[in-house]
Amino acid sequence: MNKKVEFVEVVVLILFILSILISGWAGWELYLQYKSSQQGRLDFFVIFLFTVSIAISNLMEVRLSEHSGFAIDTFFIIATLLNLPFPYSSLCVFIGETLTEFFKKKALIRQVFNVSQFTLNATLVSLFVSQFIKPGKFNLTFRNLSLFIAAAFFFTSVNSILHSIVVSLSTKKRLVDAWLLLAPYPINFYPLVAMGIIGILFAYFASIKSYYGAILSAFPVYLLYLLFKRTAILEETLSGTLKAMTTALEAKDPYTADHSKRVAEYSRKIAEKLGLPLTDIKRIEQAALLHDLGKIGTPEEVLYKPGKLGYFEWKLISRHPEEGASILASIPLLKDIEDYVLNHHERANGSGYPNRKKAEEIPLGAQIIAIADAYDAMRSPRPYRAPFSPETAIRELTQSKAYQFNSEILSKLKEVIVENPHLEERPLPVCVLPKMDKEQKQTQEELNA
Ligand SMILES: [Fe+2]
DSSP states (O other), rough: OOOOHHHHHHHHHHHHHHHHHHHHHHHHHHHHHSSOOOOOOHHHHHHHHHHHHHHHHOOOOOEEEESOOOETTTTHHHHHHSOOOOHHHHHHHHHHHHHHHSSSSSSSHHHHHHHHHHHHHHHHHHHHHHHTTTTTTTSHHHHHHHHHHHHHHHHHHHHHHHHHHHHHHHHHOOOOOOOOOOOOOOHHHHHHHHHHHHHHHHHHHHHHHHHHHHHHHTTHHHHHHHHHHHHHHHHHHHHHHHHHHHHHHHHOOOOHHHHHHHHHHHHHHHHHHHTOOOOHHHHHHOOOOTGGGGGGOOHHHHHHHOSSSOHHHHHHHTTHHHHHHHHHSGGGGGGGHEEEEETOOOOOOOSSSSSSSSSGGGGGHHHHHHHHHHHHHHSSBTTTTTOHHHHHHHHHHHHHHTTOOOOHHHHHHHHHHHHHHHGGOOOOSSSSOOOOHHHHHHHHHHHOO
């Protein structure tokens, strides 16, 4: 076990002790309330209602990837914080999460961390909202609705930051990469809004003590849970389809497969640096992985030919963007990446193929893939030449009139190269063939990209 993981364990243990102390204090206060006179006593049914709602909604977690999951308990936690004073709100979260978290198939440290961070995060938000609203007085005014949204944002942000720190420490990834790993892709914005509305209604009905109203308003959550689960299954099916296609491509041409994986990683990192939305980043990465899918239909003797290609051979291989796009067009889930694959050999000055498009007509995703593709091709050894150094490849991409790439994308590529030395490792050349003339080399370079 390495040192950083041990450090993570100590941090999690401290968080857990803190959450037990707060919950224990709340429990003691509750006991004193129970023993005291009836006047001003807390409504124990409300505590029960919120604890059960947190527990059930925590069970409705949709796993999105190894590290990322989406639980719908956030809005029920916020409803609790708006209805119960501190520290009782923290106790509800602690019991609700503890009752269910340990039934999930996760490592113990992750379960302990989840319970602790939810309790402490809820405590923070509870103290925050109590500055603006008296617990149990949540009515549907603009001010209160804004407070609900602010509380949900605050809670989700702290949750996301704490999770990213722990994943970063335990996986040794950069904080921003850990954050991207945890992003709840492919959950969309509108179902989240629906979930927020349910949370607001739940908080309101509980506040006016209409418990039937609260329970009835919470029921649609199950339908949303089914929707999220279906979205996650569709995304998993899509990943499986991509994997199957990549494997088929690898069987046809091992070079193309390795090259495609690197192009996918370069493209994803460039897209991240450009600050594109998560959905676009995912689609660009998927398109980059499959950009040469159309080569699956290219005859081997053309694909592996080391020398200059004849006119008809060139025609055959230059059909691969269209063929790749037409394969993707037949799969509805992959339809939106078709455009990136179709345009990955277009060039800003209109010298590319298949449609000789100009810069403004080429989708940004295709431009990113084109740069990553050209760079990786130059960095890889060929039978007729040694690999270009990163500096030479960048110089070529920047100065060559054949490319005219977008300068912003190029500058992001330079950053990616510096930050990811593992991407610069390449297999050694197998053989070196007799020298080609300048024209032969240029044609071969363009075809291999
Ligand atoms: Fe290509």
